[in-house]
Amino acid sequence: MRSVLIAGPTASGKSALAMDFADSMGGIVINADSMQVYDTLEILTARPPKADTQRVEHHLYGFVPVRQSYSVGQWYRDVRGLLNDPQILERPRVFVGGTGLYFKALCGGLADMPDIPDAVRSHWRRALEQQGAAHLHEELRLRDPAIAGELDVNDSQRIVRALEVFEASGRSIRSFQQARGHALIDEAGARKIVLMPDRLELRARIERRFEAMMEQGAAEEVRRLLELDLPTNLPAMKAIGVREIAAYLAGTISLDEAVERACIATRQYAKRQLTWFRNQLDASWERRP
The missing domain is CATH 3.40.50.300 (P-loop containing nucleotide triphosphate hydrolases)
Structure with a gap:
């Protein structure tokens, strides 16, 4: 093995x-x-x-x-x-x-799938924020009508992904999806x-672990991350605990509330993971x- x-x-x-x-x-x-x-x-x-x-x-x-x-x-x-x-x-x-x-x-x-240059990714994420999903769906229809016809005009994430792939590669996302x-x-x-794991046991583990993270210096870690002044749409900025601890550091919520919110977000994420594993493995x- x-x-x-x-x-x-x-x-x-x-x-x-x-x-x-x-x-x-x-x-x-x-x-x-x-x-x-x-x-x-x-x-x-x-x-x-x-x-x-x-x-x-x-x-x-x-x-x-x-x-x-x-x-x-x-x-x-x-x-x-x-x-x-x-x-x-x-x-x-x-x-x-x-x-x-x-x-x-x-x-x-x-x-x-092809690599998406940061500039391409940023362009379409910004376009989504400024122009909305329906406008980007029309952009996709002009470039890749077959894929656009399969996507709902409000399915913003898949629309943006299809546009990113097309711009980065010059090919439809479908050509990549069909190749195993x-x-x-x-x-x-x-x-x-x-x-x-059992749901209640997992909940207890999540709470114990996040409390340990705070004791180990998670707040200082988030402080260093925020000092980099990164765009909020980057994956690392969406790590569970970043938003909650950032709010605590800004003085808008208490430490206890930040920990509680982060634990709730972690439990919700774990639930999504378990659902995926149950259905896909x-x-x-x-x-x-």
Whole structure:
């Protein structure tokens, strides 16, 4: 068994389980969480502590500047390059994270979409804010009428995504969607585990973990992030806890209220993750509480 895949919602104990597997196999841990790729937010995104990274080799953590956007396609290509490294090629690897699309790409179920330059992404996000979804839907109809005909005029996110892809590549997003990706692992020989913890237990874990984050310096971490004066539409600025702690630092809410709001947001996110795993991961995945 050369590959172990461990998926699960936030605060479900994925990282500890990944450490156990990697340690026992003499393998490496590879990040499959879309927020843990960013630098600056080490505490708030619950990146593995230094004690773990010193004991077991970890990859794809904290290497993307927060001022950049990082896509599933970029992650796929970074993993492909990593697995082709002669130093890593024959080593057991444990993929761990809460981003379902990363696992889907890993197993070949997601098309390799083109990279979207930041300037293109910013242009269309700004156009959406200024002109609205209906206007952008008409723009899409002129460029890619087949896709526009399939999308509701109010489906702003998919409209913007289609425009971004068309401008970046000169091709319809459909041409990418129809091409199935190539699996990066031998899925038949991999062990696949998804953690599905009890709801009340997960709620308690979320609350304990966020309180620990605050004790470890999450507020100071957010302060450093805000000092960068980044656009609010960047993924790192949308990390759970950033908005809530920023409001506390601005003096508009109390610390207790910031913690409560962040825990609520985390619980809502965990619920969405569990729904996705339940609906998208087939019976080949071992369910664990």
